[in-house]
Amino acid sequence: MTDPTDLTQAAEIMAATRACVDPELRRAIETLPGSMRRVALYHFGWEHADGTPAAGHAGKAIRPALVLAAVRALGGDTACAVRAAAAVELTHNFTLLHDDVMDRDTTRRHRPTAWTVFGDADAILAGDALQALAQRLLAEDPHPAAPAAAARLAACVLELCAGQHADCALEHRGPDEVTLAECLTTAEAKTGALLGCACALGALYAGAGREVTEALDGFGRQAGLAFQLIDDVIGIWGDPRRTGKTAGADLAARKKSLPVVAALTSGTAAAAELARLYGYSGTPGEMTRAEVERTARAVEGAGGRDWAQLHAADRMSRAVCELAGAVPDPEAAGGLLALAEFVTRRTH
Amino acid sequence: MTDPTDLTQAAEIMAATRACVDPELRRAIETLPGSMRRVALYHFGWEHADGTPAAGHAGKAIRPALVLAAVRALGGDTACAVRAAAAVELTHNFTLLHDDVMDRDTTRRHRPTAWTVFGDADAILAGDALQALAQRLLAEDPHPAAPAAAARLAACVLELCAGQHADCALEHRGPDEVTLAECLTTAEAKTGALLGCACALGALYAGAGREVTEALDGFGRQAGLAFQLIDDVIGIWGDPRRTGKTAGADLAARKKSLPVVAALTSGTAAAAELARLYGYSGTPGEMTRAEVERTARAVEGAGGRDWAQLHAADRMSRAVCELAGAVPDPEAAGGLLALAEFVTRRTH
Numbered sequence: 001m002t003d004p005t006d007l008t009q010a011a012e013i014m015a016a017t018r019a020c021v022d023p024e025l026r027r028a029i030e031t032l033p034g035s036m037r038r039v040a041l042y043h044f045g046w047e048h049a050d051g052t053p054a055a056g057h058a059g060k061a062i063r064p065a066l067v068l069a070a071v072r073a074l075g076g077d078t079a080c081a082v083r084a085a086a087a088v089e090l091t092h093n094f095t096l097l098h099d100d101v102m103d104r105d106t107t108r109r110h111r112p113t114a115w116t117v118f119g120d121a122d123a124i125l126a127g128d129a130l131q132a133l134a135q136r137l138l139a140e141d142p143h144p145a146a147p148a149a150a151a152r153l154a155a156c157v158l159e160l161c162a163g164q165h166a167d168c169a170l171e172h173r174g175p176d177e178v179t180l181a182e183c184l185t186t187a188e189a190k191t192g193a194l195l196g197c198a199c200a201l202g203a204l205y206a207g208a209g210r211e212v213t214e215a216l217d218g219f220g221r222q223a224g225l226a227f228q229l230i231d232d233v234i235g236i237w238g239d240p241r242r243t244g245k246t247a248g249a250d251l252a253a254r255k256k257s258l259p260v261v262a263a264l265t266s267g268t269a270a271a272a273e274l275a276r277l278y279g280y281s282g283t284p285g286e287m288t289r290a291e292v293e294r295t296a297r298a299v300e301g302a303g304g305r306d307w308a309q310l311h312a313a314d315r316m317s318r319a320v321c322e323l324a325g326a327v328p329d330p331e332a333a334g335g336l337l338a339l340a341e342f343v344t345r346r347t348h
Numbered sequence: 349m350t351d352p353t354d355l356t357q358a359a360e361i362m363a364a365t366r367a368c369v370d371p372e373l374r375r376a377i378e379t380l381p382g383s384m385r386r387v388a389l390y391h392f393g394w395e396h397a398d399g400t401p402a403a404g405h406a407g408k409a410i411r412p413a414l415v416l417a418a419v420r421a422l423g424g425d426t427a428c429a430v431r432a433a434a435a436v437e438l439t440h441n442f443t444l445l446h447d448d449v450m451d452r453d454t455t456r457r458h459r460p461t462a463w464t465v466f467g468d469a470d471a472i473l474a475g476d477a478l479q480a481l482a483q484r485l486l487a488e489d490p491h492p493a494a495p496a497a498a499a500r501l502a503a504c505v506l507e508l509c510a511g512q513h514a515d516c517a518l519e520h521r522g523p524d525e526v527t528l529a530e531c532l533t534t535a536e537a538k539t540g541a542l543l544g545c546a547c548a549l550g551a552l553y554a555g556a557g558r559e560v561t562e563a564l565d566g567f568g569r570q571a572g573l574a575f576q577l578i579d580d581v582i583g584i585w586g587d588p589r590r591t592g593k594t595a596g597a598d599l600a601a602r603k604k605s606l607p608v609v610a611a612l613t614s615g616t617a618a619a620a621e622l623a624r625l626y627g628y629s630g631t632p633g634e635m636t637r638a639e640v641e642r643t644a645r646a647v648e649g650a651g652g653r654d655w656a657q658l659h660a661a662d663r664m665s666r667a668v669c670e671l672a673g674a675v676p677d678p679e680a681a682g683g684l685l686a687l688a689e690f691v692t693r694r695t696h
Contacts, residue, residue: 033510035517098476102469121450121516124472125509128446128479132509135483136502139495147487147495154484161473161480162381168469169383 010065010342013335017065017085020078024086028133039118039126043097045109049117059109062227062343063198064089069335070202070216073327081205083141084149088198090134091153095160095194097127102168107249131157145204152204156197163189170256175264175278183261187228188221195224199336203326215326219336222319227343229312232257233305234346236296248292251299254278258311263304270301312344358413358690361683365413365433368426372434376481387466387474391445393457397465407457410575410691411546412437417683418550418564421675429553431489432497436546438482439501443508443542445475450516455597479505493552500552504545511537518604523612523626531609535576536569543572547684551674563674567684570667575691577660580605581653582694584644596640599647602626606659611652618649660692 029040041047045056064085071081099105100113101123107113115123138150166186170178199220203213235250235257250257256264263274277287277295287295299305319340327333377388389395393404412433419429447453448461449471455461463471486498514534518526547568551561583598583605598605604612611622625635625643635643647653667688675681 033506033513035513036506036509094476098472102472122513124446124450125513128442128475129506129509131476131479132502132505135487136499136506139483139486139498139502150498151484151487154480154487157480158381158384158477158484161384161477165381165383165470165473 007338007342007345009334009338013069013339014061014065014342017061017068020068020082021061021064021085021089024082025089028086028090028137032129032133035122036126036129039097039114039122040093040130042117043093043114043126045111049112061089062339063092063194065339066195066198066220066336067202067205069339070199070220071206073323073332073334073336074203074206074208074212074216075332076202076206080143081202083137084143084146084201084205085198087134087137087149087153088194088201090130090137091157091160092194094127094130094134095157095164097123097130099164101127102164103171143205145201145207149201149204152197152200156193159189159193163187163191163193166190173256175254175256175275178256178261178264180258180261180265183256183258184225187258188225191228191231192221192224195227196220208326212326215322218322219319219326219340222315222322223340223343226312226315226319226340229258229308229315230344230346232259233308233312236260236299237305248287248296251292251295252287254287259299259304259308261304262307262311263299263302266302266304266307268302270298270303274298274302316340316344355686355690355693357682357686361417361687362409362413362690365409365416368416368430369409369412369433369437372430373437376434376438376485380477380481383470384474384477387445387462387470388441388478390465391441391462391474393459397460407441409437410687411440411542413687414543414546414568414684415550415553417687418547418568419554421671421680421682421684422551422554422556422560422564423680424550424554428491429550431485432491432494432549432553433546435482435485435497435501436542436549438478438485439505439508440542442475442478442482443505443512445471445478447512449475450512451519491553493549493555497549497552500545500548504541507537507541511535511539511541514538521604523602523604523623526604526609526612528606528609528613531604531606532573535606536573539576539579540569540572543575544568556674560674563670566670567667567674567688570663570670571688571691574660574663574667574688577606577656577663578692578694580607581656581660584608584647585653596644599640599643600635602635607647607652607656609652610655610659611647611650614650614652614655616650618646618651622646622650664688664692 026046029037029044032040038047038051042049045054048054067081067085067088068078071078096108097114100108101115101120105113106116114126134153135150138146138153163186167190170183170186196217197220200213200217203216236248236259264271264278274295277291277298320337323333323336374394377385377392380388386395386399390397393402396402415429415433415436416426419426444456445462448456449463449468453461454464462474482501483498486494486501511534515538518531518534544565545568548561548565551564556564584596584607612619612626622643625639625646668685671681671684
């Protein structure tokens with residue numbers, strides 16, 4: 001599992017995914033009414049705010065890559081599932097646009113978030129439009145799996161909404177009022193659900209039955225939780241030049257990410273220090289640079305970083321178990337395993 | 349066309365629609381995750397803000413009534429289209445939830461809007477969830493028309509978003525910078541599109557071909573524009589005890605509704621007075637009660653009220669023309685005609 005070729009393979013899969021899904025995505029986005037098209041093209045990194053073409057930084061394509069890898073793992077024809085892969089990516093980006101509005105996040109993929117450029121209303125509308133576009137792609141898809149895929153994607157959106165709601169609610173509570181269990185449940189709904197759905201859609205497009213589809217969903221969910229854990233680690237200790245986010249922005253905003261909550265609930269001396277840094281009365285200001293660094297050390301000292309990495313590895317092994325049941329041939333499962341491996345080993 | 353029995357017939361159709369669509373709607377909403385369910389039940393008027401049961405004021409059900417009336421007009425089985433009718437109503441309410449957030453509207457159906465009670469984030473999430481729920485209903489519907497209906501509904505959402513964007517943009521321009529033509533285009537996208545889509549879905553569920561489906565869409569669009577014109581008239585001169593909105597709230601907020609823009613562009617002396625009342629420099633405050641009354645008189649004096657009523661009648665006759673082409677039998681078309689008649693004759 002430490003073979004560096006795994007990461008190369010994942011990078012290749014994601015590049016190949018971009019190459020076949022991006023044209024479908026762009027074609028779909030070009031059909032949007034003007035205002036939504038402009039916001040979407042900016043959000044995907046294909047245009048600057050003034051509408052001039054941009055090089056593109058449209059994320060890692062992990063979700064569409066999972067759709068296609070799941071199709072391949074089950075012996076299906078990936079060409080038929082490109083539209084479904086694009087629908088999953090549109091859905092993901094609809095939630096990003098709305099989450100950024102709700103969370104007042106100002107930076108994504110190295111650039112100002114859409115609402116900071118176009119205002120709340122246009123960012124909300126662009127998100128609404130991307131959700132509709134995703135469903136339109138599936139509704140117009142003649143593949144026999146399309147209706148089941150559409151129903152599953154819609155159900156997944158409900159889970160994503162529940163996850164975002166729980167996440168917002170957690171942020172409004174004090175640092176001593178959250179448990180690790182509820183943070184994990186929230187992360188599963190917010191991140192695991194869509195990675196699971198991506199794999200399940202791939203299974204449906206490969207003609208899989210209920211049991212295999214659910215196993216693929218379980219694989220994606222567990223890998224998704226590993227993904228979120230590593231994302232949180234990178235959010236604290238990652239290199240901002242590579243992550244596209246401000247260093248320690250999650251800490252400065254006192255976000256209750258998984259490593260932080262693990263640290264807070266560790267019962268250590270560092271946990272008490274962290275609770276002091278995270279606790280506030282009256283108007284909460286952003287932390288200073290020095291406070292952010294002290295906080296990062298406290299999270300690490302309280303074991304939050306180690307816990308997140310160990311727990312990510314645990315989730316990965318659960319993911320591998322789910323997958324082994326449905327796809328016993330390691331060769332066939334290779335693409336999915338490489339992608340899952342990637343999400344727990346990446347550094348940005 | 350002045351026969352008051354038309355209004356009775358429309359009221360009966362809408363009551364019958366509520367009786368068969370409401371259970372489907374509630375069943376769908378009950379499947380939502382807790383937080384979204386709570387906001388949706390409040391928004392539909394089935395619960396108070398504290399979660400206790402409420403009598404319900406879930407709007408006029410004009411859109412689901414159009415779905416079912418279109419099915420009946422074309423000889424289809426309305427029982428099979430209840431789910432589609434519920435999907436249209438969910439879609440409508442998703443846009444209301446989001447529009448209220450964007451427009452900062454504080455009152456709807458006699459009650460505080462959802463965002464004022466639950467906050468922006470939960471109102472946005474509830475809207476997202478209702479859009480997903482609408483699509484899930486259609487994706488899970490075994491009726492052969494369901495995929496085409498889902499695609500059409502998703503395309504309609506894109507038009508609704510474009511209409512809302514144009515509406516927001518109009519509100520940010522000065523009173524001398526908007527034309528009546530662009531306001532009508534906006535109203536068609538914002539209101540006409542979904543009424544047209546409702547009728548088109550009914551046609552699809554009755555097994556109609558492309559031409560009849562488009563004629564039904566055209567009927568709904570024209571009736572929808574008439575609906576919006578009358579809605580704007582009621583928004584200025586309606587009885588707040590019946591409309592559920594503050595008297596003259598649209599004027600107080602200097603909204604560029606259709607009668608106002610018709611008045612502004614009339615070239616009359618009253619138009620100049622109105623432009624002065626609507627124009628502002630620096631920070632725009634809400635109008636006083638006396639200013640609202642003066643503004644309403646100026647809109648009326650400049651012919652805005654008469655224009656809106658005449659133009660609504662013109663749209664209604666276009667609607668009737670569209671319908672006559674597709675459904676020549678007046679008996680069969682009766683329900684649709686009664687509903688269209690209702691929207692141009694109602695007073696609240």
